[in-house]
Amino acid sequence: MVIRSEAFAGAAVRPRQPFSLKSWADRGTVFSWLMMAPPILFIVAFVGYPFFYGIFLSMENRPVAQAGTFVGLANFIKEAHDPVFWQVVQNTFVYTGVATVLKMVGGLGLALAMNQSFRFKNIIRAMLLLPFIVPTVLSTVAFMWMLDPAFSVVNRVLVSLGVPKPGPSWLGNPILAMISIILINTWRGLPFYGITLLAGLQTVPTELYEAATIDGASGWQRFRYVTLPILQPIILIVTLFSVIFTFADFQLVYVLTHGGPQNATALFATYAFDIGMGSGQLGLGAAVALAMLPALALLIVVITLYLRRKNA
Amino acid sequence: MITGYGPIQRTVRLWLPVLFFLFVALLPFYWMAITSIKPNSELYSLRANPLWVHAPTLKHYVDLLSTTSFLTWTWNTMLVAVISTAISLVLGIMLAYPLARINFPGAGLLAIGVAAIYLVPQPLLFIPLADVINRLDLGNTLTSVILTYPTMLVPFCAWLLLGYFKTVPMELEEAARIDGASRLQTMRRIFLPLCTPGFISAGIFAFTLAQNEFLYALIFLTKTSVRTVPVGVISELIKGDVFYWGQLMAAALLGSVPVAIIYSFFVEYYVAGLTSGAVKG
Numbered sequence: 001m002v003i004r005s006e007a008f009a010g011a012a013v014r015p016r017q018p019f020s021l022k023s024w025a026d027r028g029t030v031f032s033w034l035m036m037a038p039p040i041l042f043i044v045a046f047v048g049y050p051f052f053y054g055i056f057l058s059m060e061n062r063p064v065a066q067a068g069t070f071v072g073l074a075n076f077i078k079e080a081h082d083p084v085f086w087q088v089v090q091n092t093f094v095y096t097g098v099a100t101v102l103k104m105v106g107g108l109g110l111a112l113a114m115n116q117s118f119r120f121k122n123i124i125r126a127m128l129l130l131p132f133i134v135p136t137v138l139s140t141v142a143f144m145w146m147l148d149p150a151f152s153v154v155n156r157v158l159v160s161l162g163v164p165k166p167g168p169s170w171l172g173n174p175i176l177a178m179i180s181i182i183l184i185n186t187w188r189g190l191p192f193y194g195i196t197l198l199a200g201l202q203t204v205p206t207e208l209y210e211a212a213t214i215d216g217a218s219g220w221q222r223f224r225y226v227t228l229p230i231l232q233p234i235i236l237i238v239t240l241f242s243v244i245f246t247f248a249d250f251q252l253v254y255v256l257t258h259g260g261p262q263n264a265t266a267l268f269a270t271y272a273f274d275i276g277m278g279s280g281q282l283g284l285g286a287a288v289a290l291a292m293l294p295a296l297a298l299l300i301v302v303i304t305l306y307l308r309r310k311n312a
Numbered sequence: 313m314i315t316g317y318g319p320i321q322r323t324v325r326l327w328l329p330v331l332f333f334l335f336v337a338l339l340p341f342y343w344m345a346i347t348s349i350k351p352n353s354e355l356y357s358l359r360a361n362p363l364w365v366h367a368p369t370l371k372h373y374v375d376l377l378s379t380t381s382f383l384t385w386t387w388n389t390m391l392v393a394v395i396s397t398a399i400s401l402v403l404g405i406m407l408a409y410p411l412a413r414i415n416f417p418g419a420g421l422l423a424i425g426v427a428a429i430y431l432v433p434q435p436l437l438f439i440p441l442a443d444v445i446n447r448l449d450l451g452n453t454l455t456s457v458i459l460t461y462p463t464m465l466v467p468f469c470a471w472l473l474l475g476y477f478k479t480v481p482m483e484l485e486e487a488a489r490i491d492g493a494s495r496l497q498t499m500r501r502i503f504l505p506l507c508t509p510g511f512i513s514a515g516i517f518a519f520t521l522a523q524n525e526f527l528y529a530l531i532f533l534t535k536t537s538v539r540t541v542p543v544g545v546i547s548e549l550i551k552g553d554v555f556y557w558g559q560l561m562a563a564a565l566l567g568s569v570p571v572a573i574i575y576s577f578f579v580e581y582y583v584a585g586l587t588s589g590a591v592k593g
Contacts, residue, residue, distance in 0.1 A: 046463045050440040192586070286440060
């Protein structure tokens with residue numbers, strides 16, 4: 001063996017290494033795919049498969065615990081003739097639109113107020129974020145009690161200020177119920193905006209403000225022409241994130257109003273839940289949930305394209 | 313910092329807005345606390361001052377802990393949150409490391425895919441997933457939620473870590489590679505120990521998201537013994553049209569405390585994760 005390899009040593013220009021599993025697995029592409037295989041398989045099984053299975057379900061008449069029959073687009077046609085469905089579409093857009101604007105404006109205000117140096121700043125910032133981290137269901141139950149018409153704080157304060165007894169029925173009146181869920185969603189999401197924008201504000205170089213001040217810019221002009229342009233990308237990305245998860249909100253409405261009164265606060269997610277889980281019509285429920293897809297897909301594409309441009 | 317403002321201007325520009333936001337943010341928690349220690353006679357009296365408590369009592373807490381399964385729910389919630397966070401961190405690292413560090417064909421596209429999947433909200437998937445869980449015969453087991461929570465947490469952790477990994481300089485890994493370390497050794501021995509802050513950020517976030525989850529738990533867990541706190545509170549403490557507000561508020565407060573405590577220890581990491589622009593709102 002020793003002699004043979006010596007005899008061939010001169011002939012081989014580049015001695016080829018014998019195949020080894022170890023060095024194969026160390027090649028960049030192979031290593032990457034081996035490493036990513038478990039998470040990718042998991043996502044394919046529990047996100048990818050349910051997603052396409054949901055599309056399949058939406059084309060079936062599928063009572064719970066029974067075999068389904070293929071009905072094509074019948075569920076979507078049924079949906080289009082359902083006045084409640086259109087009410088749900090309108091509710092979801094109103095809820096998402098108004099809550100997003102409130103969170104954006106309020107969050108900007110919070111960020112500007114917090115972007116000054118003062119004592120206890122870090123503790124105050126931590127406390128301001130509490131609404132965002134505490135489980136939504138639990139804080140929503142607290143609001144449910146605060147809005148109790150007879151015995152709780154909101155109406156007792158209103159009555160003491162001269163509003164006729166017993167005060168408004170916050171969750172019993174369609175318009176007031178919508179206002180309530182919008183305000184509570186704003187309460188929960190505003191700190192997210194505020195703290196993220198605050199981090200953005202802290203990246204604005206003070207020289208820019210100094211230069212603007214020397215050039216004679218007023219406070220408003222500094223905000224409009226220095227602060228806003230620098231914050232704009234952060235505002236955009238935070239807003240897109242917030243819109244997606246407000247649009248698909250479930251917990252808050254399920255707990256507070258369950259979509260009532262008379263479907264006045266029903267959103268896509270709660271309506272899909274009522275049909276799919278409540279009445280056990282999995283096919284129709286899946287169709288209602290899928291009705292969210294066009295708007296969501298548009299938003300997701302916008303965000304991912306934007307992130308790609310930013311990362312590139 | 314020299315602001316150049318007098319005390320009055322400082323009050324108007326700083327303390328008024330900050331205290332207003334603080335008041336709004338904390339009022340519901342004050343209301344939870346004060347309600348939970350009020351005797352029923354004060355709770356349902358129109359004469360007593362609603363903003364204060366005159367004869368505080370722990371009765372609601374005693375009732376909550378002795379007559380309901382609240383402690384079981386708390387245990388379940390913790391168990392599920394810890395395990396699903398651990399799974400998600402491990403899978404998230406496995407997904408993010410090659411995407412952030414190794415230049416292979418398709419890496420860019422996959423990274424975009426991770427972001428897109430992270431943005432898919434639960435309500436789009438819950439009906440088909442319910443059917444899947446049923447067919448796997450996992451209904452009413454904690455396994456059902458331990459398996460499904462990572463569907464939102466893995467893309468989330470991967471996305472957050474991807475951003476974090478890119479900020480770590482390459483030199484140490486390159487040196488290790490030149491010294492003959494394999495890719496796996498480089499990742500485990502050299503790279504991952506550098507990233508502890510990123511793991512804490514991602515972990516603390518995943519943990520709060522898991523504690524907050526409601527939809528899957530509501531659908532998959534219908535027995536008292538397997539419920540989590542949010543589902544238990546909504547399904548069992550609200551009995552028909554009768555509301556036991558004292559007990560409910562005690563439960564809401566106690567259910568919020570573990571998250572708040574863990575959060576308070578890691579606030580800086582949490583804010584760092586939040587501001588990396590990778591967070592649901």
